[in-house]
Each structure stands twice: as structure tokens, then as C-alpha cells.
């Protein structure tokens with residue numbers, strides 16, 4: 602029995618991805634982070650950030666947690682916050698999916714939508730949330746913290762201490778490679794740190810979507826970005842505190858045209874309904890498998906569940922508007938007459 606929803610965070614299973622494994626001759630395993638109570642990988646960061654603030658004496662019962670987020674961290678903070686008696690104020694760019702915004706409102710977050718502008722703009726959602734936290738800390742009697750997931754390394758620590766350990770345990774130490782995309786970098790840098798501490802032979806790769814600047818940084822030493830992606834929650838333009846000291850063995854830039862067919866195949870043929878960032882991750886795992894050759898075990902992260910993006914990723918009209926191919930099954934009418 603779990604004492605609360607918090608105990609249900611983590612210990613997610615590794616699921617073998619059939620076609621990716623068969624095509625590469627490797628075992629490609631996805632860590633099913635959509636099975637966390639907030640339905641994403643960000644529950645772990647949320648829990649570690651809140652516990653860290655409690656240890657530092659920054660939060661008291663009824664206290665406020667303020668954060669700028671593409672959605673999943675806000676959902677994680679709100680789920681954990683409700684279980685522990687804290688309230689959340691979430692600042693989200695208006696470009697994020699309606700489903701995530703609805704989930705945040707449903708869970709009881711105070712939701713503030715702001716126009717999506719680049720990080721260097723003072724009205725960027727991360728900066729707005731930082732200023733708001735500062736203001737609220739002055740007026741809230743129970744205290745207010747800024748979760749600051751990008752530069753708060755409690756996020757990375759959560760993955761060193763939990764996700765990496767689970768991957769090592771559940772593969773009996775036979776993991777040869779790990780790959781994933783970066784939003785804050787907590788997942789990739791944390792799992793890399795945890796696995797490298799177990800064995801320096803484990804290869805680590807970054808899977809970067811178009812429009813992010815990290816691939817060019819890790820291959821050419823300069824932060825520059827080109828193109829765009831419909832994926833959400835990933836695609837970083839700077840070296841966050843969570844990424845400091847991190848250096849991948851390999852780096853791949855993955856276009857949506859490579860990632861989306863993987864997502865479409867998995868939902869139709871393997872019973873796995875995933876969000877877009879998982880597609881970037883699995884495409885990265887396939888590239889790493891080809892790099893290392895057959896017979897290796899490669900792990901990646903299945904970050905969140907696909908229903909969170911039904912109005913976008915699985916919507917023919919949306920896909921066409923972005924000049925992305927629409928699979929036939931998405932518009933098929935039932936061929937069984939009654």
C-alpha cells in the first residue's frame with residue numbers, strides 16, 4: 602500500500618520496443634515515465650525540488666510553489682503539492698497543448714498563460730515566473746518558492762538517485778547506451794551521471810529536436826539553432842545549471858519527420874501511445890543502436906502519454922498546417938458495417 606500518491610512516483614517499468622529492437626538487432630527499451638501519477642517524467646523532478654525546499658526550510662504548510670513550465674513540471678508540482686499541502690502558481694507559454702492546460706486547471710493549479718517569447722526576452726515564461734515568485738514571497742505568510750527547474754539541480758539529483766539506479770537495476774547492469782532529449786537537462790545529465798558512476802563504459806547520447814541549440818554546442822562548441830519542431834517540453838537554447846559538466850559521447854539532431862512515424866507506429870501496432878518528445882528519444886535510440894551495432898542494450902525515456910497531445914500530434918488538420926505527413930489510419934472510417 603502507498604501512503605500517498607507520492608509513493609507512486611518512480612519505479613516505472615522498462616518496455617521493450619519491438620520494431621525498433623528488431624530493426625537494429627539491439628534491445629531498445631523505453632522507461633515508461635508516463636506511468637507516474639502526473640503521467641510524465643517530470644514528477645521526479647517535482648518531488649526532489651519540493652523536498653529540497655522543505656529541507657532548506659523554505660516551504661511551510663499552505664506555501665506557494667511558483668514555476669514556469671511547458672506543462673509537465675507544473676502537473677508534477679501540482680500533484681505532489683496537493684499531496685503535501687502546497688498550492689501551485691504555474692506560468693505556461695500559450696503555445697502549449699490545450700490538454701496540458703486543462704490538466705493543470707483540473708488538478709487545481711493557478712494557471713497563468715503568457716505569450717511564447719524567447720528566453721532573452723524579459724517576458725519569457727521562465728522569467729515571468731521568477732519575478733512572480735519573488736513578489737509572492739514578500740506577501741505570502743506561508744512562504745513562496747520558485748521551483749526554477751532549469752537551474753535547480755535538485756532536478757538532476759532526482760534522476761541520479763532514482764531513474765539511473767532503476768535503469769541499472771532493471772537491466773542487471775547490462776545497459777550499453779542511454780539517450781534522450783533535453784528540456785532542462787535534468788533527465789539526460791542526471792541519468793548520465795548515475796550510469797557513468799556505475800560503469801564508465803555506458804555510452805550517453807543527446808537526441809536534439811530541430812530548433813534546439815545543444816547539438817551544435819556538443820559537436821561544434823557553439824550554441825546555434827535552426828528549424829523547428831512540434832514536440833513540446835524539449836529543445837534547449839542554453840547550458841542550464843542542470844547541464845553543467847555534462848558531455849555526451851554522441852549527439853544526434855532528429856527532425857520531426859523521423860520522430861513522428863515512430864510515434865504513429867507505436868500507437869497503432871504496439872499499444873504504446875506517446876508524446877512527441879518520446880519520438881525524438883526513440884529515434885535517437887535507433888541511431889545509437891546503429892552506431893554501437895547489434896547485440897547492445899539501449900535505454901531511452903518514454904516521457905509522457907500521447908493523449909496529452911491529441912489536439913496536435915494526432916490531429917490531421919494540425920499536422921497538415923505544419924506540412925507534416927498525415928498517416929492514412931488517422932482519417933480512416935470503420936470498414937465494418939453494422
Ligand code: PMP
Nearest residue numbers: 673784785786787788834878904
Ligand atoms: N519530454 C517532455 C514531454 C517534457 O515535458 C520534458 C520536460 N520539460 C522533457 C521531455 C525533458 O526533460 P528534462 O526537463 O529533464 O530535460
